[in-house]
Amino acid sequence: MKIEEVELRIVEIPYVSPFETSFGREQKNQEVIVRLYSGDEEGFGECVALDKPSYSYETVKTEWHILEDFIIPEVKLRDFETPEEIQEIYRGIRGHPMAKAGFEEALYDLYAKQKGVSLSQVLGGTKSAIESGVSIGIDTMDVLLKNIAEKWGEGYRRIKIKIKPGWDVQVVKRIRREMGDIPLMVDANAAYTLDDMNVMKELDQYELMMIEQPLGHDDLYDHAALQKELTTPICLDESVESIKDAEIALKMGSCRIINIKHGRVGGLSASKKIHDLCVKSKIPVWAGGMLEFGVGRATNIALSSLPGFCLPNDISATDRYYHEDITDSFVLNPDGTITVPDGPGIGVQVYDDILEKYTVERKKFSF
Ligand code: OSB
Ligand code: MG
Numbered sequence: 092m093k094i095e096e097v098e099l100r101i102v103e104i105p106y107v108s109p110f111e112t113s114f115g116r117e118q119k120n121q122e123v124i125v126r127l128y129s130g131d132e133e134g135f136g137e138c139v140a141l142d143k144p145s146y147s148y149e150t151v152k153t154e155w156h157i158l159e160d161f162i163i164p165e166v167k168l169r170d171f172e173t174p175e176e177i178q179e180i181y182r183g184i185r186g187h188p189m190a191k192a193g194f195e196e197a198l199y200d201l202y203a204k205q206k207g208v209s210l211s212q213v214l215g216g217t218k219s220a221i222e223s224g225v226s227i228g229i230d231t232m233d234v235l236l237k238n239i240a241e242k243w244g245e246g247y248r249r250i251k252i253k254i255k256p257g258w259d260v261q262v263v264k265r266i267r268r269e270m271g272d273i274p275l276m277v278d279a280n281a282a283y284t285l286d287d288m289n290v291m292k293e294l295d296q297y298e299l300m301m302i303e304q305p306l307g308h309d310d311l312y313d314h315a316a317l318q319k320e321l322t323t324p325i326c327l328d329e330s331v332e333s334i335k336d337a338e339i340a341l342k343m344g345s346c347r348i349i350n351i352k353h354g355r356v357g358g359l360s361a362s363k364k365i366h367d368l369c370v371k372s373k374i375p376v377w378a379g380g381m382l383e384f385g386v387g388r389a390t391n392i393a394l395s396s397l398p399g400f401c402l403p404n405d406i407s408a409t410d411r412y413y414h415e416d417i418t419d420s421f422v423l424n425p426d427g428t429i430t431v432p433d434g435p436g437i438g439v440q441v442y443d444d445i446l447e448k449y450t451v452e453r454k455k456f457s458f
Contacts (some may be wrong), residue, residue: 092171092201094458096128097163101151101452104384104413108219111229113255113282114145120382123154123190124417124446125197134201135441138193139354142427143318146280146381147308147329147355149189157190159454166194167458174198175360178220188332188357195358196390204436209393211431211438214359220428224249224403225411226278226380229258232296236269242411248403248427249300250276255282260293263372274403278303281329285313291321299324301348301400311336314345324348332356342373348402351377353394354387362394370399380405385418392421396431403427417446 103179105119124136140149150363170259177198203213211218225247227238239250250270252262254277261317267277276299283290283305294302301324306313324347331337331349333356340346349369353362365383367374378395381387388406395404406429409420418439421429432438 092129094166097456098126100124101449102449103451104449112253121151124450125290127197127363131451132204134197135386136193136197140189154190157187189354192354200436211396217398218396220430221395222248222403223429225407226251226405229253246427251276263297276300279305281308295321295323304328306433311345315343337365341376349376366399375401377402385416389439
């Protein structure tokens with residue numbers, strides 16, 4: 092895989108409806124799309140940082156900076172045998188997992204395409220369809236209940252709602268009253284501290300599948316203390332940025348479930364390592380999402396076809412996020428799954444005209 096050219100784009104697409112979490116309400120998503128050229132093949136990757144340093148410190152602009160100034164100069168005309176070889180270059184670049192993951196993803200896509208096999212196959216996937224859940228943002232109670240009823244009616248296998256202080260116990264109570272015992276979980280995006288033990292203990296009464304990232308984005312210690320007090324499993328998202336974090340979290344008992352986002356942990360090879368550790372330790376994993384466009388969603392689907400992904404994922408159909416996407420759309424099967432593409436690489440086509448329509452910035456690096 093000789094890297095002959097690289098193209099970077101910032102692509103911006105509005106959401107079908109605003110998405111609100113404990114760190115704010117957003118109307119649109121911006122992603123950096125990486126395109127690699129090698130012989131007759133192309134590889135695509137998507138860098139998943141948001142445009143603000145809210146979920147993590149990375150942003151669309153820091154991703155671009157790391158790619159343009161540190162990753163692309165190192166890969167110029169380099170001939171890769173396998174995508175794992177990029178790790179040699181990454182060792183010299185501290186942090187910035189989402190920039191690294193997006194580029195590595197493009198290498199994986201290229202590699203799989205050159206071999207004529209699917210990304211799922213390259214990663215060791217065993218499933219032909221993955222379980223689909225849906226993440227629903229903060230809204231008025233009426234809109235939230237309407238959204239939940241609609242998504243549950245479409246067949247999603249579990250509902251996740253976003254919570255924040257003041258929008259938690261009463262909301263869950265109301266959902267349980269209106270919707271009964273549907274598979275339900277909450278995601279706090281690090282909005283609480285141990286001072287909120289009362290809220291956590293109240294949430295513990297509602298048979299939630301899990302409470303995702305209740306405490307600090309970089310905390311493992313307090314989560315271990317909280318997990319001891321709760322029956323409901325804690326699932327870590329933000330706090331697990333590497334295999335090392337996962338090892339410590341499991342040793343300390345900071346969680347009983349891990350959400351793997353390949354962007355957050357620096358790529359697919361790191362994701363596989365965390366997956367393997369969790370399988371060995373009997374810790375269920377599922378794939379988180381970052382409201383990706385089609386390239387990133389296809390990658391999430393391939394990753395979640397691995398055997399340890401045994402809970403519904405934050406991977407919904409395209410129409411839950413966007414009216415129009417840069418790739419073929421993903422649809423929800425009647426049984427609440429999404430089919431894993433079996434074509435080469437990510438297995439979906441990227442449409443140049445649509446990509447062009449939503450591109451707000453582009454740069455090509457020819458060597
Ligand atoms: O915490 O899981 C999260 C979206 C953006 C940033 C963080 C998160 C989310 C989601 C949406 O919950 C998941 C999806 O892509 O459907
Ligand atoms: Mg989360």
